[in-house]
Amino acid sequence: MKLTPYWLDTAPDFTSGAVEQLPGKCDVAIIGGGLTGLAAALALARRGVDVVVLEAGKVVGAASGRNGGHCNNGLAHNVAGLAKTLGPDRARALYHAFDAAVDRVEQLVEEEAIDCSFRRSGKIKLAAKPRHYDDLVKTHELLSQDIDSDTELLPAAELEREVKSSQFHGGLLYRRSAMLHVGRFGIGLAEAASRQGARIFEQAEVSGLNRLAGTRYEVHCSRGTLRAEKVLVATGAETGDALPFFRRRIVPVGSFIIATEPLTSEQVDSIMPTRRTGVTTKNIGNYFRISPDDRLIFGGRARFALSSPDSDAKSGRILERTMLQIFPQLAGTEIAYCWGGLLDITTDRLPRAGQQDGLFYSMGYSGHGVQMSVYMGEVMAQAMAGEAAANPFRDLSWPPVPAPASSSWFLPLIGAYYRVLDYVR
């Protein structure tokens, strides 16, 4: 079993990384070479802006290349709950922002001819308990009114033709959702940005920033120092001490994934014949899909822990047991890959984007970042280029999290809380 992300192991290498010396200045410096930073870099470079990306490790080496490859529409939230807290109009607008984000990924794949098996597969939210299905019925009622007419309720008897498991009590199908090979997509985005003139420096960790005036900053990184007219912070869950304002507001939470060996088409038909993305309704739930080469990619929180090779392997064993509870048909199937990554979570699970101390930023996608990071990278590029930009997450307050919430010892406590919640609800 390889302890490396399947997506990165089966993607081409990024060949256009900048090898020259770091320039002394640029129009825009982007900190972070994940999907947010790369989408912003491409959009800015297309406008003729002199843009430099500073990535501490390798492009899409963090969450952007380690996720489940779901490009789903719909919110991380129960839309009714969000309508209560933010009002129905705002909840609807946020829901539609995710629709627009999936559309944008699809358009980019086409525009840049990125070979990443993008497919409008549809997503099924799977009721893990009978009462969860009642909640899905209510959600469907609300969505059908004027939010998403492309949803369909699947009572247990109908779900059988989609997902062959005795563990679910019905589901809700979101037809606009998609899937893609996220490694090939991310590398394709980086190559496209480079082709347009963005200079992408890997192994360039930013260690400090000095504000010069307004949005102008001096940026210190392991490959030198440069002055930028504007800076975009696109550091996701990996945000460290060099960016304390953001570090205090993002909670990094581990999520883990296993990938089986390639299945035969009979095996795929015996578990998920319609090959959609599947997400269960539990708080400590699971998400799964079939890869372009017919593996089951099966993820979940498994343990409330951070990611490391040892932690990933432990979580992988838990995931394998859960996978076999859901799909006992796969008994004896080899697990070929196991990996983990950090989710960039906010306390209300809504992203945050805007400007702080002259720095532009976008992060906090809370597990729904494949599509939204791309969308928000482009929105922030528009804002930095001085164009009117429709930021769906404008004006959301963003207080710091209490110190323990970002500490690793606190994660198992949160896990225990959600386990109890899953047991009683």
Ligand SMILES: Cc1cc2nc3c(=O)[nH]c(=O)nc-3n(C[C@H](O)[C@H](O)[C@H](O)COP(=O)(O)OP(=O)(O)OC[C@H]3O[C@@H](n4cnc5c(N)ncnc54)[C@H](O)[C@@H]3O)c2cc1C
């Ligand atoms: C296991 C897992 C499964 C997921 N599954 C899904 C899914 O199926 N669908 C979905 O929509 N979302 C999913 N997500 C979430 C999604 O992957 C992320 O929200 C998204 O990729 C965030 O992109 P980003 O570019 O903002 O951040 P990242 O991809 O984390 O990129 C940030 C980059 O910034 C760099 N960086 C940080 N600090 C510095 C510094 N000081 N100097 C230079 N560089 C720095 C990091 O090295 C990193 O490469 C999942 C996440 C994980 C971890």
